[in-house]
Amino acid sequence: MSLRAWLAATMGVLALLTLMAATLLVVLTSVLDRSAETLGTAVEGIRVSEELEVGMLAHDRMVHEGPERLPRGPGGLTRFELEASLYRQIGELRRIASTEAEREQLDAVRADVDVYVSAQRDPGRAEREAGPALDDALNGLEQVIAINVERARLARLQAERWNDMADSAGVMLCGLLLLGVLIVSLLLRRVAFQPLRDISQAMRRFGEGSKRARAPEAGPAELRDMARTFNEMANSLAHQQEQQLAFLAGVAHELRNPLSALKLSTALSDRGRAQLTPERMERTLALVGRQVGRLDRMVGDLLDATRIEAGRLELRPEVRDACELTRDVVELYRSGDTGHVLRLEVPGWPVLVRVDPARLEQVLHNLISNALKYSPAGSTVEVAVRREQDAAVLCVTDQGIGISEEEKRLLFAPFQRAGNARQRAPGVGLGLSVARRIVEGHGGSLDVVSQPGHGSVFRVRLALTEVASRAEEGSGLASPPDTLH
Structure with missing residues (x-):
């Protein structure tokens, strides 16, 4: 497996865990937002229902005590303004109702309020119908309040449940992330750092003179290629060194014959030796000439090779x-x-x-x-x-x-x-x-x-x-x- 693929897989797993954490956070936020909205609606329903109860009781008191005792209702409203306010509050409750049962209950409350208001306007019916209608309306509002209280309780329980689930999932994801980081660190040390350290140590030993030092071809494909390239380079350098030593040995060997011939010519000039025949002298000088020619060609090739490697070969075309x-x-x-x-x-x-x-x-x-x-x-x-x-x-x-x-x-x-x-x-x-x-x-x-x-x-x-x-x-x-x- 290549290092690139290994890193891509590791980053993919970590990215997946991060995506899961982000998704969980989005879901939790949405659930808590809906729960807060439900709680707000329930609280608003309870508040309006209680205000409606207060308004109905104030209206009944206003009717029984007379205008000279209580000319204004809650908020300084007159009787007729208070009646209109009752209907507006019922409409508001109807608008924010979230269940069909709550809407049916509000329809029943409105019907009771209609009976109550019409009975209060007719003295013949007021004693007989107004009281029971008021009690029925108040009982209906209590049921609406109970519905909203139950809805608020359920929303709070749901929010607490999701909060607990989010806490557990968050702890689990954090543990997975920490475990993943730990595993990645250990694997990275074993898969990448150790082979790199081995290659570095092999290079250092080779640079210090240990020509047999080679890097182990282990780990991801890129590091194996790096180690293989270094080993090939080390083998090539070792081979070149062997060739250079062989070349030096060859040059030394090739220099022996010309030097021996030159040594022989020096010996011929020694006056203490017996006089040589012309034929032998001619053969000796021919031998010296051939060996000097070989030496000249060898030195010329060496000079040309040096100029070529240095990029200074001169041509006069x-x-x-x-x-x-x-x-x-x-x-x-x-x-x-x-x-x-x-x-x-x-x-x-x-x-x-x-x-x-x-x-x-x-x-x-x-x-x-x-x-x-x-x-x-x-x-x-x-x-x-x-x-x-x-x-x-x-x-x-x-x-x-x-x-x-x-x-x-x-x-x-x-x-x-x-x-x-x-x-x-x-x-x-x-x-x-x-x-x-x-x-x-x-x-x-x-x-x-x-x-x-x-x-x-x-x-x-x-x-x-x-x-x-x-x-x-x-x-x-x-x-x-x-x-x-």
Whole structure:
């Protein structure tokens, strides 16, 4: 499981708990609001009912005592104003009534009030009907008050019940949140912090010189990728260090032969030794010359590799004929005894490229020298220059030991040499690396086609100049068969 997915799941659970708490709070607020509204309505109903009772009793007293004793009712109202106030209060009670039973009871109270008021206005009916109607109206209002009291009690009980439920749910949610935070902290420490600490400690040990230190690939996918990347980097650095040590060992080994030859030449100049024959002197000087040449090539490759890695490879390009440059290099090798058949194949017209002549000759020297070193004595090494579309292709083909697919991947890396190459010829593994970087510096490419036991073909591809393209188009020549020289 990835760290992102784990964190998303954790945040989702915490967000769900938070949403549940917010929903509970909204529901509790709504219930308490309705309960408060019900309580307010019930209290208002009780208040109006009691005022209506007071008003009816005041009206009855006003009627019996006469205007000279009590000219005004409650609030300074006259008898008729008080009667109108009674009906308004009944209407108000009817409006705020919440149940059908309460509305029916108020309708009965209104009917009793109608009987009471009409009886008070008729002296013949007042003694007989007014008193019972007043009692019935007052009893009805008491029932309305009882209904509102019961409604208020139920609303209060409901509010208390929801409040208790909210308290319990709140405590439970708080406990879940605290438990969730605790679990997340423990899991985060185990899933993320511990792997990070292990990676950090591995990096610290590696930085302090423990080259075998590796980070455990544990925890979420991102941390496993981080540990894997660090381990690959550590392996690569360890491999590079091994290669550097092998390179230093190879350089030291390669320096022994030139130094031995130089030591021998110093010994020859010792006057105390017997005079050497001219033939032996000539062979010794030739040996010294070859070893000094090897030393010079080795130092040159090292300098070129250093310049390339520092980005200071200097090129002085000019338009030159690739055929001419290749012919010069091949003739140089033909002048010596290589023990091989060196064949040159070039077209019958110039193949113009924009290159640094010295650097391109250095590349050709390296490729031809390798072909000669790794080919059996008496075999043929072919050097060809061809034109393919808008590119000049320089090919060096040998009949040597060949290169496997695994060795090809490291063939052009600095200080890399195949096992069979190390056995066949000395070197430090810089020539092909420098050659490819020189060709790439010209905007070209250097690749190889090879199989073990079937030789190799190295191809240098360079862009043709516009001058070459126009010259060939103007001549009207198609590419004739390659000419052997």
